[in-house]
Amino acid sequence: MKLWVMEEGCQPGDRLPSEAELMERFSMAKGTIREAIRILEAQGLVRSRTGPGGGVFVHRVSEERAAALLGNYFYFQHLSIDDIYQIREALEPEMAASLTGRLSPEQIGQLEAVLAGYAVPARTAEEERQQHVDSLRFHALLAEMSGNPLLRFLIRFIANMLSQITVQRRLYEPLNPELWSSGMAYQARLLEALQGEDPEEVRRILREHMANAHRLMRLQEAAVTPRFLPEDQLL
Amino acid sequence: MKLWVMEEGCQPGDRLPSEAELMERFSMAKGTIREAIRILEAQGLVRSRTGPGGGVFVHRVSEERAAALLGNYFYFQHLSIDDIYQIREALEPEMAASLTGRLSPEQIGQLEAVLAGYAVPARTAEEERQQHVDSLRFHALLAEMSGNPLLRFLIRFIANMLSQITVQRRLYEPLNPELWSSGMAYQARLLEALQGEDPEEVRRILREHMANAHRLMRLQEAAVTPRFLPEDQLL
DNA sequence: CCCAATTTGTTCGTATGTATC
DNA sequence: AGATACATACGAACAAATTGG
Numbered sequence: 001m002k003l004w005v006m007e008e009g010c011q012p013g014d015r016l017p018s019e020a021e022l023m024e025r026f027s028m029a030k031g032t033i034r035e036a037i038r039i040l041e042a043q044g045l046v047r048s049r050t051g052p053g054g055g056v057f058v059h060r061v062s063e064e065r066a067a068a069l070l071g072n073y074f075y076f077q078h079l080s081i082d083d084i085y086q087i088r089e090a091l092e093p094e095m096a097a098s099l100t101g102r103l104s105p106e107q108i109g110q111l112e113a114v115l116a117g118y119a120v121p122a123r124t125a126e127e128e129r130q131q132h133v134d135s136l137r138f139h140a141l142l143a144e145m146s147g148n149p150l151l152r153f154l155i156r157f158i159a160n161m162l163s164q165i166t167v168q169r170r171l172y173e174p175l176n177p178e179l180w181s182s183g184m185a186y187q188a189r190l191l192e193a194l195q196g197e198d199p200e201e202v203r204r205i206l207r208e209h210m211a212n213a214h215r216l217m218r219l220q221e222a223a224v225t226p227r228f229l230p231e232d233q234l235l
Numbered sequence: 236m237k238l239w240v241m242e243e244g245c246q247p248g249d250r251l252p253s254e255a256e257l258m259e260r261f262s263m264a265k266g267t268i269r270e271a272i273r274i275l276e277a278q279g280l281v282r283s284r285t286g287p288g289g290g291v292f293v294h295r296v297s298e299e300r301a302a303a304l305l306g307n308y309f310y311f312q313h314l315s316i317d318d319i320y321q322i323r324e325a326l327e328p329e330m331a332a333s334l335t336g337r338l339s340p341e342q343i344g345q346l347e348a349v350l351a352g353y354a355v356p357a358r359t360a361e362e363e364r365q366q367h368v369d370s371l372r373f374h375a376l377l378a379e380m381s382g383n384p385l386l387r388f389l390i391r392f393i394a395n396m397l398s399q400i401t402v403q404r405r406l407y408e409p410l411n412p413e414l415w416s417s418g419m420a421y422q423a424r425l426l427e428a429l430q431g432e433d434p435e436e437v438r439r440i441l442r443e444h445m446a447n448a449h450r451l452m453r454l455q456e457a458a459v460t461p462r463f464l465p466e467d468q469l470l
Numbered sequence: 471c472c473c474a475a476t477t478t479g480t481t482c483g484t485a486t487g488t489a490t491c
Numbered sequence: 492a493g494a495t496a497c498a499t500a501c502g503a504a505c506a507a508a509t510t511g512g
Contacts, residue, residue, distance in 0.1 A: 018477065018478085019477075019478070019479095020477090028500080028501085029500060029501040030502080030503095031266050031269070031499090031500070031502090032499085032500060034266070034270060034478085035269060035270055035273045035499095038270045038273045038274050038277070039273050039276070039277040041274070042273070042274040042275075042277035042278055043277055043278075043304060043307055044308075048477095048478065048479095049477085049478075049508090049509080050476090050477055050478040050479070050507070050508045050509060051475095051476070051477060051507095051508050051509025051510055052476040052477065052508095052510045052511075053476080053477085053509080053510060054476075054477050054478065054509065054510085055476095055478080056478090060311035061307050061308040061310070061311060065308075066304070066307070066308035069278060069301070069304040069305070070301055070304070070305050072278055072279065072280060072296050072301070073279075073296040073298070073300075073301035074384070074385070075296070076247070076295035076296060077385075079384060079385055083383045083384065083386070084385060086329065086333065086383055086385075086386060087326070087383075087385055087386060087389070089329075090325045090326050091325050091326070094321065094324075094325040098321065148317075148318045148322075149309070149312040149313070149318065150314055150318050150321075150322055151318070151321060151322060153308070154322070154389065158385075253496085253498085254497080254498070254499095255497090263480080263481085264480055264482065265482085266479090266480065266481070266482090267479080267480060267481080269498090269499085270479095270480095272498095283497095283498065283499095284489080284498080285487075285488050285489065285496095285497060285498040285499070286487095286489025286497055286498075287488090287489060287490045287491070287495060287496040287497055288489075288490060288491090288497080289490090289496080289497050289498060290496095290497065290498080
């Protein structure tokens with residue numbers, strides 16, 4: 001079926017033949033056809049709807065699904081904080097530098113809005129957890145503004161993973177307010193520098209920021225085992 | 236089913252209940268159960284075998300499958316050579332530097348063996364294509380030696396993608412022997428430096444190497460659209 | 471608001487293929 | 492070589508969801 005769809009040159013939104021037609025075309029029973037459709041659906045390549053005008057439709061794989069499927073792989077690998085931050089330290093400064101002086105006022109506004117969410121020092125562990133997740137959202141948002149789809153995916157994937165880890169393994173305990181606030185200060189300086197014209201300055205700030213966050217996270221926990229999402233959240 | 240497996244604390248190799256038992260446990264018909272199994276199988280989380288002693292088994296997602304599933308996502312994104320090399324330039328020097336002075340004699344030998352495969356200048360386009368693929372294998376092999384599973388996966392995934400692209404879009408034409416040989420020279424210097432003790436030297440060599448390869452590839456082609464693998468190769 | 475048509479979703483019973491003992 | 496225990500496939504019927512009249 002996948003081959004047939006590609007030969008046909010189908011685009012996202014195009015409808016595949018109905019189950020009945022597929023049964024004829026491939027000379028197979030309904031159950032078999034449906035299993036094949038499920039396989040494609042699990043990969044995020046098609047979606048199916050019931051009712052008239054319904055059917056199976058070619059679908060561009062969403063970032064969420066791609067991330068979830070890749071997350072399944074790392075569920076079985078043992079990633080340490082060091083592993084993750086080795087990548088962040090390499091990628092994030094590069095991404096930010098490439099955005100220097102290229103952000104629109106609206107984009108700057110969006111970033112400022114996220115920053116404002118954790119301007120006040122956290123008093124409870126719950127607040128601090130939320131602030132850490134927000135601070136990862138800052139990076140995800142920045143990545144979204146990058147023109148590079150590969151870079152964008154990688155940074156958002158890694159940020160999501162860290163976010164899950166932080167919540168599930170309670171890495172936000174014990175409280176460490178002065179270190180988190182220093183992280184926020186980095187992001188504020190970064191936002192300033194992004195509106196300037198010096199990519200090297202941006203790179204340096206983010207490099208320091210990452211090194212700082214790395215040191216902090218390493219103190220909280222060494223080993224890390226992410227969980228994969230249940231099926232309903234994966235849809 | 237996924238939830239049940241996790242609650243049960245199943246490990247790779249563990250057997251799930253037979254279809255008949257699953258039908259009972261979830262009060263569903265065979266067809267429905269089988270569709271569910273197909274979904275898990277497509278994600279690479281289980282494998283099923285026929286015959287006595289057969290059944291459905293928990294399986295660690297393989298790197299190949301994870302890469303293929305992620306490749307589906309980028310099939311719909313338009314990645315340029317610039318996009319890919321922005322990542323390579325950030326990641327590869329970092330990876331190599333972290334390996335400085337940590338490679339065993341056997342590992343050095345393996346890398347030398349790959350290098351030897353393209354010691355002679357290519358005379359035909361076919362030879363040059365093969366050399367380029369081999370040179371990407373050098374990077375994949377190096378990544379395999381990294382202790383960081385995330386870094387390893389990313390570099391190998393990107394190398395595979397580039398390899399596919401080079402073959403499918405014939406980026407190895409027209410012939411450019413002097414530039415390819417300079418690439419080989421970089422790798423030889425790199426191998427030397429890796430046995431030393433100076434990570435900065437390693438980093439610098441690889442950074443130059445990437446910049447050089449980037450410039451070359453950009454000349455060959457700007458836009459890039461990878462293909463995803465047919466189902467049988469994905470298994 | 472309901473009815474009818476269309477399409478996927480689910481069930482049951484049965485038969486076949488395949489690997490192990 | 493044959494029995495057994497599995498997954499795999501088929502076919503007919505019914506249920507649920509969605510759309511348009």
